[in-house]
Amino acid sequence: MAAPVPGIVTRDAAQTPLGPDLGHDPDLAAVAHVISAVRERAPLVHCITATVSMGIVADGLLAAGARPMMTETEAEAPVVTTVADALAVNLGTLSTDAMDGIPATVAAAVRDGRPWVLDPTAIGLAPVRTPLARRLLDSRPVVVRGNASEVLALVGSGTGGRGADSLSAPAAADEAAREVVRRTGGAVAVSGATDLVLDAGRSTLVARGTSQLTRVTGTGCLLGALTAACSVVAEDGFEAALAATVWMNVAGELAAERAAGPGSFRMHLLDALDGVGAEGGR
Amino acid sequence: MAAPVPGIVTRDAAQTPLGPDLGHDPDLAAVAHVISAVRERAPLVHCITATVSMGIVADGLLAAGARPMMTETEAEAPVVTTVADALAVNLGTLSTDAMDGIPATVAAAVRDGRPWVLDPTAIGLAPVRTPLARRLLDSRPVVVRGNASEVLALVGSGTGGRGADSLSAPAAADEAAREVVRRTGGAVAVSGATDLVLDAGRSTLVARGTSQLTRVTGTGCLLGALTAACSVVAEDGFEAALAATVWMNVAGELAAERAAGPGSFRMHLLDALDGVGAEGGR
Amino acid sequence: MAAPVPGIVTRDAAQTPLGPDLGHDPDLAAVAHVISAVRERAPLVHCITATVSMGIVADGLLAAGARPMMTETEAEAPVVTTVADALAVNLGTLSTDAMDGIPATVAAAVRDGRPWVLDPTAIGLAPVRTPLARRLLDSRPVVVRGNASEVLALVGSGTGGRGADSLSAPAAADEAAREVVRRTGGAVAVSGATDLVLDAGRSTLVARGTSQLTRVTGTGCLLGALTAACSVVAEDGFEAALAATVWMNVAGELAAERAAGPGSFRMHLLDALDGVGAEGGR
Numbered sequence: 001m002a003a004p005v006p007g008i009v010t011r012d013a014a015q016t017p018l019g020p021d022l023g024h025d026p027d028l029a030a031v032a033h034v035i036s037a038v039r040e041r042a043p044l045v046h047c048i049t050a051t052v053s054m055g056i057v058a059d060g061l062l063a064a065g066a067r068p069m070m071t072e073t074e075a076e077a078p079v080v081t082t083v084a085d086a087l088a089v090n091l092g093t094l095s096t097d098a099m100d101g102i103p104a105t106v107a108a109a110v111r112d113g114r115p116w117v118l119d120p121t122a123i124g125l126a127p128v129r130t131p132l133a134r135r136l137l138d139s140r141p142v143v144v145r146g147n148a149s150e151v152l153a154l155v156g157s158g159t160g161g162r163g164a165d166s167l168s169a170p171a172a173a174d175e176a177a178r179e180v181v182r183r184t185g186g187a188v189a190v191s192g193a194t195d196l197v198l199d200a201g202r203s204t205l206v207a208r209g210t211s212q213l214t215r216v217t218g219t220g221c222l223l224g225a226l227t228a229a230c231s232v233v234a235e236d237g238f239e240a241a242l243a244a245t246v247w248m249n250v251a252g253e254l255a256a257e258r259a260a261g262p263g264s265f266r267m268h269l270l271d272a273l274d275g276v277g278a279e280g281g282r
Numbered sequence: 283m284a285a286p287v288p289g290i291v292t293r294d295a296a297q298t299p300l301g302p303d304l305g306h307d308p309d310l311a312a313v314a315h316v317i318s319a320v321r322e323r324a325p326l327v328h329c330i331t332a333t334v335s336m337g338i339v340a341d342g343l344l345a346a347g348a349r350p351m352m353t354e355t356e357a358e359a360p361v362v363t364t365v366a367d368a369l370a371v372n373l374g375t376l377s378t379d380a381m382d383g384i385p386a387t388v389a390a391a392v393r394d395g396r397p398w399v400l401d402p403t404a405i406g407l408a409p410v411r412t413p414l415a416r417r418l419l420d421s422r423p424v425v426v427r428g429n430a431s432e433v434l435a436l437v438g439s440g441t442g443g444r445g446a447d448s449l450s451a452p453a454a455a456d457e458a459a460r461e462v463v464r465r466t467g468g469a470v471a472v473s474g475a476t477d478l479v480l481d482a483g484r485s486t487l488v489a490r491g492t493s494q495l496t497r498v499t500g501t502g503c504l505l506g507a508l509t510a511a512c513s514v515v516a517e518d519g520f521e522a523a524l525a526a527t528v529w530m531n532v533a534g535e536l537a538a539e540r541a542a543g544p545g546s547f548r549m550h551l552l553d554a555l556d557g558v559g560a561e562g563g564r
Numbered sequence: 565m566a567a568p569v570p571g572i573v574t575r576d577a578a579q580t581p582l583g584p585d586l587g588h589d590p591d592l593a594a595v596a597h598v599i600s601a602v603r604e605r606a607p608l609v610h611c612i613t614a615t616v617s618m619g620i621v622a623d624g625l626l627a628a629g630a631r632p633m634m635t636e637t638e639a640e641a642p643v644v645t646t647v648a649d650a651l652a653v654n655l656g657t658l659s660t661d662a663m664d665g666i667p668a669t670v671a672a673a674v675r676d677g678r679p680w681v682l683d684p685t686a687i688g689l690a691p692v693r694t695p696l697a698r699r700l701l702d703s704r705p706v707v708v709r710g711n712a713s714e715v716l717a718l719v720g721s722g723t724g725g726r727g728a729d730s731l732s733a734p735a736a737a738d739e740a741a742r743e744v745v746r747r748t749g750g751a752v753a754v755s756g757a758t759d760l761v762l763d764a765g766r767s768t769l770v771a772r773g774t775s776q777l778t779r780v781t782g783t784g785c786l787l788g789a790l791t792a793a794c795s796v797v798a799e800d801g802f803e804a805a806l807a808a809t810v811w812m813n814v815a816g817e818l819a820a821e822r823a824a825g826p827g828s829f830r831m832h833l834l835d836a837l838d839g840v841g842a843e844g845g846r
Binding site for chain 3: 333336337339340341344345350351352353354355357358361362364365377378379548549550551552553554555556557
Binding site: 050051052055056092093094095096099122125126127128129214215216217218259260261262263264266267 | 615618619621622623626627632633634635636637639640643644646647659660661830831832833834835836837838839
């Protein structure tokens, strides 16, 4: 795990005993108002995401109490996004339809004052999505969520990840994340074994979760979409990113306790997103 | 729940005790011959469906004993649909490929006398799929399946749903559904907490199922595809739509009893589609 | 089951008692070094696959210890495949993007000396993928994996499958498979109730697995992608195809023991891909 950074709160899963008193999980308690507000508001989130992750993104948003909407053509996505509460854009597949549809859809969300989240999946080497992601920063996403390699590639450092992998630890992307914040005025969430969430004034490391989250496709994409859902009810991008990060990681911890392998982990993760912090749940 | 409509049989889940004698479920008994025939015939169903729901549609058809086939380009879909027993068209994603491929694929199915089912997902606001869905009515789908908002939008009333959501109760779409029936000569199934199935001469409310079905992506799309499978062996569209609706809803009830959340509900739903009404099953 | 073919080793699941001593499964023992090497190397596999099977392909590769990458446009797929260890090409959907992207992506993999696997899903009737699959043989895939109908259609015999179905037993494709081997210099795996794996010098029938594998979408696609993962660490295509076939089938047997239906079978299959042959696992 990364060494504690001065001025940054580090929370360690090992310091948080699992048990029947999980309602008292301090990380969860700090973001419980956002989780409850998502469940009450049931925000409609338009998602343009990697094809392979569509299932877990949609089912994960539903489990969390939000409502997903997915279409990506230039002809329809900008129109239907006008009735959504937030927009999540993930570059994971970047089909021709998505390539054409994303700029107009982001513009529609911005025009209507909807918060939107950018997940620059697998940028760096890929020749189309890399410049696209950089241009999209001008549309000021409320949160940029990616792994360290992707955040580095976003500001022109490093060579990007290989697929959804990250070759760098979140702390290595600290400077790059601050550069993104300067450009967007929003927040950045850098995912990894320890997650880093920061904006212009705050910075937190979240040392929760489980490596099992890396054994299921699309958990990162889901985190981006969940962040968009949280951004509808949260104070700002930082609070949204922090709430979504804790929500996913605590759900992951619960799922890991129950799972016999990556197949059952995926199922328990969706159950836990529904149950985390709910009455009778954790 | 909607008040009983005169002349319409209302079945209430509360009147159907769950227990070991579920083989005697009267709703299930009324459609058991269709379910058995699907399992025996194993109809091949070509599906053009929302990308996000492809997994549950294909796995759900397989669990039900049918066989799915999925491709949507104009170059191939019309050709391969000629070996299918039925066609299910869902407008949920409407990629450029699907936009181009759907009209020719429907025409091929019609030319070969195959039954086909239209699921006008999310029409209303969306500018391409709304006129497309209305034009497709001329190709006389054996069943149109949608939520109330979508059925209203199909005949030009209302503003359509938001994504897969319905803002209206099925009964509110009764007149619109009858208008669709007049145009297609087939049946309409309006999904909701209570489902409405009708054709020119019959109308039934099905008050079965569970709200858990709305917590998993693609259950509506699967219902449309399952209706197409049933249409291969049923007397007509009405019988196919009623059988598929009862099958899905009873499977949903069984799954809800066993599930700990939406993740495990999805798994149990697929198991229950396989087990419902089978020897040793419900 | 197909009758034993002279000179071909037939292994029968019925002769392999299930129990705590499954570590001694002789089929598994014969390929355990490949399975272990995949887990150690964690090969990055670029996959162009049927849209409906993307989820199980990606989650299955992750469960097996490999790492999936998926994008299919001509603009990006050939570039990102250069950092992959292997390429798996499945023609199941053949979107316009994939149609354009596949030839250049295969060329990039060949140029870089990466092994690649061809899965000619549903060729025969389909007018675009059939000639494409035949042309791709010139790029010498290390393994061609398909059902008997597809392998027959690849060399111009038979009329191909219907969707993912096979109308022919693997043994019926023996001659066609040998013709493919003559053209590619690699191996061919013909999937069915009994699987046939052969190359220029060797031929093996694998009578393992369970019919439950045909009740879940994409298990064949996953087998193709798993073969690509194995080809990174195996001696040659034959060893890769045999290892992947045994791995999938033994995992399927384990999952079938635990499953209550096709929904839970899918989950247990992913768990079993992770657990098979691992310490404390089978």
